[in-house]
Amino acid sequence: MTRRFTRSFTQQEPIPADAIDAAVAVLQSGRLHRYNLATGETGEVASLEAEYRDWQGSAYCLALTSGGQALQIALRACGVAPGEAVLTNAFTLAPVPGAIQAVGAQSVLVEIDENLRLDLYDLERKITQSGARTMLLSHMRGHLCDMERLMSICDTAGVAVIEDCAHTMGASWNGKRSGNFGKVACFSTQTYKHLNSGEGGFLTTDDPDLAARATILSGSYMLYERHGAGPAREAFDGPRYEMPNCSARMDALRAAILRPQLATLDANIERWNKRYHAAERALKPHNRIATIAVPAEEVHVGSSIQFRLPDFTAEQCRAVIAAAAGRGVELKWFGASEPVGFTSSHHSWRYVKQQELPETDRIMATLFDMRLPLSFSEADCTLIGELIGEAVSEVGQ
Ligand SMILES: *Cc1c(COP(=O)(O)O)cnc(C)c1O
Secondary structure (H helix, E strand, C coil), X not given: CCCCCCCCCCCXXXXXXXXXXXXXXXXXXXXXXXXXXXXXXXXXXXXXXXXXXXXXXCCEEEEECCHHHHHHHHHHHCCCCCCCEEEEECCCCCHHHHHHHHCCCEEEEECXXXXXXXXXXXXXXXXXHHCCXXXXXXXXXXXXXXXXXXXXXXXXXXXEXXXXXCCCCCCEECCEECCCCCCEEEEECCCCCCCCCCCCEEEEECCHHHHHHHHHHCCCCCCHHHCCCCCXXXXXXXXXXXXXCCCCECCXXXXXHHHHHHHCHHHHHHHHHHHHHHHHHHHCCCCCCEECCCCCCEECCCCEEEEECCCCCHHHHHHHHHHHHCCCCCCEECCCCCCCCCCCCHHHCCCCCCCCCHHHHHHHCCEXXXXXXXXXXXXXXXXXXXXHHHHHHHHHC
């Protein structure tokens, strides 16, 4: 009899009791808008901004409605103009090229390598070919490229780096937190990321002018002095008249449920990594499965896991999905010709000019992915890894 896994891959842990209490208090107050404050009150959003700034180790933090809005605001605050080229990863999720498109700019896609990191040789080529001044670097699925080399390439070429840290909240490279390398970083607190407020996001930076522009862009009217981790008043002198209001403020309810979660984020990162290592240990010995190498410089946050089946055909990959599904394991496959449930293939971003990316296409053709929610135990993750191994053996024998 085949063994089966019976739990849901999309079930997160419940919101902690102290976060629920904080949410109820906000609801009872009726003051849900971030600027609707009683006399002397700091407010949940400003408090969260200060706490996230301190946790991240940045100078400034702005709380927003989503990670995708943080990306758009970061691009606008960096002065990206319509028609301009913006470099980004060929393998990422749709909100990334979507943000570039939303500001009227053109995505220039950069190849990835077999460990899902940006190919820095292709980056150098594309910088020269495109003349781009901005890169939206997506740390897709938590895999950081050699950040020192990347920054040296971009600094030398005068390319500003915006980090998309939707999958690397809490990760680091050589002891430096992901998000603290580039000019500005964007985070998501959407349900499937490392903090859960349904929707939400952060923008962090050390640049006071950029922080002021982003704050005005977020729709702060003239109330920016009520922020918890914003720059000094003088920084707003120019931006307050120049930046359009894009209405992307976070509200007090979301901030209230995020603050208690931030307090347990470090502990949760350890819990994710235990689950990741359990799944990886089960997958690694299989001779048809290639797991993704994590460099010694990287502190990874294993909230999802990827692997490749390098010598499998598309037909075999489809059969693996079915064989895994028959065992209760929901796998995502990046080689499908039609996007199902997510869009990570550049072929399905038809708003982006089509580009030749043979390496990325080759790698994605046999690439699989699954989330590891904290609602799974380590034993669950071991079992999932073993069941995938069985499914692969059944198809590939
Ligand atoms: C989720 C995600 C985003 C955007 O986050 P939202 O809060 O959903 O808008 C950006 N980049 C990547 C890689 C993501 O997975």
